[in-house]
Amino acid sequence: SPADEAKLYLGRRLVVLAAFDILGFSSIVEAEEENALAAWRALRQAIDPLLAGAGGRIFKSLGDGLLVEFSSPVDATRAALAVQAAVAQLPAVRAIRFQLRCAIHMGEVAVEGTDLMGDGVNIVCRLQEHAPPGGVLVSTAVMDLISGRIDAPIEDFGELRLRNISRPVHAYGVGAGKRPLSTPPVDSFLRRRPSIAVLPFADQTAEGGSSYFSDGLVESIISALSCLPELIVISRTSMLRYRGQIADSTQVRRDLGVRYMLTGTVQRDGPKVRVSAELADCENGATIWSDRFQGEGHGLFELQDELSARVIATITPQVQEAELRRVLRKRPESMDAYEYMLRGLDLLYRFDGDQFAEARPLLQRAMELDPAYATAHALAANWHAIRINQGLSPEPDLDYKEAERLSRRALTMDRFDPHALSLAGHVRSILFRDFDQAIELFDRAIAANPSSAIAWLRSSATFSYIGETREARRRADIGLRLSPYDVHVFYSYAIRALASYAAGDYADTVQWARRSNALNPRFTANLRFLAASLAATGQAEEAGRAAGLLLHVNPDFSVRRFAEGHAFKDPVVRTRFAEQLIQAGLPK
Structure with a gap:
């Protein structure tokens, strides 16, 4: 019944998925079914403890393979390598020796009871088809988080076209054994993808005063672009130095090493807002795309989304509209809450006693205006952590409790906000020494926004x-x-x-x-x-x-x-x- 189905649906979460598959299993079963099933049972007895010991949960057994959920990409990769090593050493069972292929991906899934479904599951299953026998293939989302932490040779497989998946997936092969000393670790982040800088949009309103909207617009675009693994995106705060300057693509490329530059203007006339934007290639200064947009009143956030969608569609045409909706970060419900957050953030890191103290009520006001604003809660938690570590706290025990309460609330409000995840992870680490949970939160933040x-x-x-x-x-x-x-x-x-x-x-x-x-x-x-x-x-x-x-x-x-x-x-x-x-x- 619909009521029973509603009980089974438990929402969405970000997980690490591993897919294991036996090479040529169907033909082996067809030739000698009883012996093949006996060999499969023996293999499971050998590898199931390895998966469980690394925190893996088998959520689906496919007859000739397994789908396993992990909380850590490092644990998943180490477990997969251990499984492949164990399989290679297993003696033949009734003259049958299996070979496994394995792929690992990190993505968002829907939770149905004990089962996991959705795009992330589809990708890991299709990626596994490209894995070499006895090998482990990982997506870029996983490689970003294991690079330098796995002692194994790594091979760049490039972009792979997966069956029934519209966009290509960049993958890396991870093998067992020691990396040769002459081979530096592959850093998938710095080797991959084009880069872009989104400069502050110029405020052309006659009386001024649109800076907060233009800042929010730029942040929305950066947030959307940043979540795409195809791009390296320079942070908004590094762009503030260009505010009020005439954009020079050559200088921007020299300063930041980026290939693309997005500039624009914002003009408000009462409730109406007009935005123009231009995307340029910094290598040759050519304009790739330009457009104008208009919105008013309650449609300002929709205007941000429309512009973000146009930019992304121009730079990464393989990204579908559904993917864009997934990567757009949750915003505050009101621009007032956003303004108070920015003002609090400005004072937070000055570390001057009086100014630092003023940051907390500003963040409190942001939380009151938007009680579900995860970033404001995370920054408030960080305020208490800074207060302790700067030696400013008259009652450290109370600050510990507030940092704990606010960081946990931030995580319940938006489980995919990279800012909230990062600050909450920092609080778990520096105050409570809960390093495992901190790393899990950081990994989720990077997966949500590379x-x-x-x-x-x-x-x-x-x-x-x-x-x-x-x-x-x-x-x-x-x-x-x-x-x-x-x-x-x-x-x-x-x-x-x-x-x-x-x-x-x-x-x-x-x-x-x-x-x-x-x-x-x-x-x-x-x-x-x-x-x-x-x-x-x-x-x-x-x-x-x-x-x-x-x-x-x-x-x-x-x-x-x-x-x-x-x-x-x-x-x-x-x-x-x-x-x-x-x-x-x-x-x-």
Whole structure:
């Protein structure tokens, strides 16, 4: 009945899917069914524990294959490699030896009881048809998240045309065994796809005042484009430096290394809004496409969607309308909530006591105007985390509780908002040391928006904390590539400094930490890494100055108390950090 069907439908979620298939199973069964089924049962006895041990859930057995759900792309890939290795070592059963093909993809699915359905399932099943016997084939969505974390050779298969799937899927083969030392890890993110910069749209309204709408329009376009794995999209905050300037495609290409540039104008006349947009090829300066749009009153968000759809259709014609609807990020229901969020965000990272305090009521007002605004809740949670780590909190226990409450609420409001996922992941990591859940949230953020600079950067910090420093550096570098001129780029530099510090590269830490400090000398987290690394490299005088700056911002700082609660997972690293801070002149 419809009522029973409604109970079975449990919504949608983002998952990692693995498809396993036996090569030539049908012909083997046709020739000797009893022996084939006995061999299949023996194979299942060998591989099912490997899948379960990695957190895999078999949600469908197809007779000649399996569909398995995982929460982590790294766990899924390691499990698949373990399965292939186990199958290769299995003795023949009644003279039958099977070979498996496997594909892994990360995508959104519909949940029907214990079953998973939808586009993500279709893609992984079709992708598996291209996997080599005994091999593992992963989509770009998975490769972005396992690159540098899987110790296996990688082969770029390029774009594959899948049966009954309209758009091509870029795939990579992942094999068992050690990667040769002469072969650098494949970084699918930096090797792939054209790039685009969406510059601030010029406000041509006679009395001005359309900047918030034009900012929202540009953010909508960037959000839609960023979710497409075909493109690398530079973040909105890095584009603010071009506001009020006449766009020069040659300069933009030189600054950002992009191929495409989108510019436009916004003009408001009462309730009416007129928008013009132009897409240019930065390599030759040619205009690829231009158009004009008009909307009014309640139709402003629809106007944003229409423009986003036109741009995407021009750059990536294989993207269907349904795909566009999926990738458009959830917005606030009112522009007022969006404005309060932007004003709060502007004050949040200044780290000046009074201005920092003003950010919280602004974010509170955004949440009151739109109680389902995930980003506002996530930023408020981050405010409490910053308050603790900057040494500004009079009652840390209360701030811990608020950060926990707000971050969890943000996740319930929008499970696919990369900004909310990234900030919630950061809170789980830095405050609660829940690194596994944090990485899961970061992976979801990157899968939802592969060009989310904040997801790559905040996840870098977590990988530094757990000691995976090569991956930490890789993620920080990708984040900086996506947002080189962010208004809060000092924070990005500090995250890159953290990655180098965790790796024991103190000279590199000093370089990045100096760059961060030059832009914001009140950021205590950066000052700690700067002071420690200067002490470690024998630059005692400058280390003392950095320690003095830190004590000026946080007079009650105590090395022992701080180090005991730091997010570094390895106690040896925490001890070394404390010793270097004391060596820099900070009080025990």
